[in-house]
Amino acid sequence: MTMARRDALAALAGVAATTCAAAATPGAMRAGAGSADGLNALAAAKGRRFGSCVAWSPPAANRGSFANPAYAALLTRDCGLLVAENEMKWRALRPSATRFDFARFDAIMAWATAHGLPVRGHNLLWHQPKWMPAWEETHDFGARPAIAAAALLTEHVTTVCRRYGTRIASYDVVNEAVDPADATLYQTALSRALGGAAPTLDLAFHTARRAAPHAQLVYNDYMSWEPDNARHRAGVLTLLEGFRARGVPVDALGVQSHLVTQGTGMSAAALEPEWRRFLDAVTAMGYDLVITELDVRDNRLPADPIVRDRGVADYTRAYLDIMLAYPRLRDILVWGMTDRYSWIEGFEPRKDGVRRRPCPYDDRFAPKPMRAAIAAALTAAPARA
Ligand code: G3I
Numbered sequence: 001m002t003m004a005r006r007d008a009l010a011a012l013a014g015v016a017a018t019t020c021a022a023a024a025t026p027g028a029m030r031a032g033a034g035s036a037d038g039l040n041a042l043a044a045a046k047g048r049r050f051g052s053c054v055a056w057s058p059p060a061a062n063r064g065s066f067a068n069p070a071y072a073a074l075l076t077r078d079c080g081l082l083v084a085e086n087e088m089k090w091r092a093l094r095p096s097a098t099r100f101d102f103a104r105f106d107a108i109m110a111w112a113t114a115h116g117l118p119v120r121g122h123n124l125l126w127h128q129p130k131w132m133p134a135w136e137e138t139h140d141f142g143a144r145p146a147i148a149a150a151a152l153l154t155e156h157v158t159t160v161c162r163r164y165g166t167r168i169a170s171y172d173v174v175n176e177a178v179d180p181a182d183a184t185l186y187q188t189a190l191s192r193a194l195g196g197a198a199p200t201l202d203l204a205f206h207t208a209r210r211a212a213p214h215a216q217l218v219y220n221d222y223m224s225w226e227p228d229n230a231r232h233r234a235g236v237l238t239l240l241e242g243f244r245a246r247g248v249p250v251d252a253l254g255v256q257s258h259l260v261t262q263g264t265g266m267s268a269a270a271l272e273p274e275w276r277r278f279l280d281a282v283t284a285m286g287y288d289l290v291i292t293e294l295d296v297r298d299n300r301l302p303a304d305p306i307v308r309d310r311g312v313a314d315y316t317r318a319y320l321d322i323m324l325a326y327p328r329l330r331d332i333l334v335w336g337m338t339d340r341y342s343w344i345e346g347f348e349p350r351k352d353g354v355r356r357r358p359c360p361y362d363d364r365f366a367p368k369p370m371r372a373a374i375a376a377a378l379t380a381a382p383a384r385a
Pocket of ligand 1 (some may be wrong): 085086089175256293
């Protein structure tokens with residue numbers, strides 16, 4: 001057995017032991033709220049919730065799944081809220097135009113329900129050709145394409161919302177519809193058939209409101225506070241203004257929060273004024289805020305893990321201090337609890353080849369300075385009514 005493998009197993013045993021000890025202590029573990037020393041307990045003390053994404057996998061697979069006991073231990077320790085990383089997307093639920101496959105998402109819901117954890121819905125429409133199922137881009141919408149496209153979208157949103165009823169209280173109805181390159185809306189085969197991108201997004205929200213009148217309806221996007229996101233932020237503001245002007249039922253902006261450190265040259269404080277202007281504009285339109293996918297790409301930081309972890313933690317703390325000053329922010333979700341399963345390693349590895357460290361726990365399941373930074377930000381946050 002390699003040293004790394006031995007260390008990983010020891011760390012996993014440590015997590016399991018901590019969790020078992022907590023479970024054995026009366027009152028230490030509260031269903032649906034995480035353990036008493038968990039991040040959700042700190043959030044709850046301030047009228048907020050902390051959560052994470054979770055994946056589906058076969059039992060005991062080495063994945064960020066509820067079926068992986070080591071990952072599940074992190075979820076039950078720290079989370080009061082979950083979201084499926086991939087299993088509610090069209091690509092997962094819609095093998096074809098005529099079929100739904102709910103097996104994997106249902107399994108996530110069943111585990112979350114058994115552990116008293118609410119689940120957010122992500123998402124009802126990821127409006128980019130790249131992320132729709134392959135069949136959608138070549139789908140034949142027939143002689144009356146606008147009617148067929150509206151029917152397809154309405155059926156999708158209604159079927160998902162009705163299936164889960166009040167068990168899902170918040171949906172990312174539309175995900176990432178704004179092209180950051182030019183701030184326009186993406187088109188898909190669906191929107192071209194339906195008669196435009198804006199009518200397509202509007203229909204998704206109106207349908208979700210009808211099918212899930214109890215739910216918070218969210219527009220979710222990754223426009224971030226780093227300077228190269230200015231055009232993306234402008235496009236999102238234009239979209240949000242349009243929703244209000246057209247009377248579209250959108251309750252909140254999902255601020256994904258895939259943060260990117262800027263090295264030592266630019267401090268987080270330099271990003272704050274422009275970011276506050278954006279958040280102020282969003283909240284002035286009456287939108288609530290949700291941090292839906294927090295993680296940090298450790299760019300422009302040296303390979304040394306101690307230095308990188310410090311940089312990531314400080315950046316996270318500065319960001320959360322700003323976000324938590326907004327009473328319209330209640331829920332904070334990270335996009336994965338441990339570095340081991342983060343999407344970033346596969347999608348955007350570091351140029352120097354060292355593993356990314358974007359999450360609150362490292363790839364051996366040990367808490368990192370980022371977790372302490374989140375805890376400190378929650379502890380320092382103003383209470384929310
Ligand atoms: O389903 C196949 C599986 O059968 C196969 O074994 C495996 C082999 O690589 O690939 C699997 O699909 C992958 C899936 O993740 C599950 O692992 C897809 O190729 C891959 O594209 C997919 O990536 C996800 C990505 O969204 C696209 O859906 C990431 O896990 C997920 O973290 C990422 O999440 C997005 C949010 O939904 C929206 N905001 C940005 C965020 C990060 O990109």
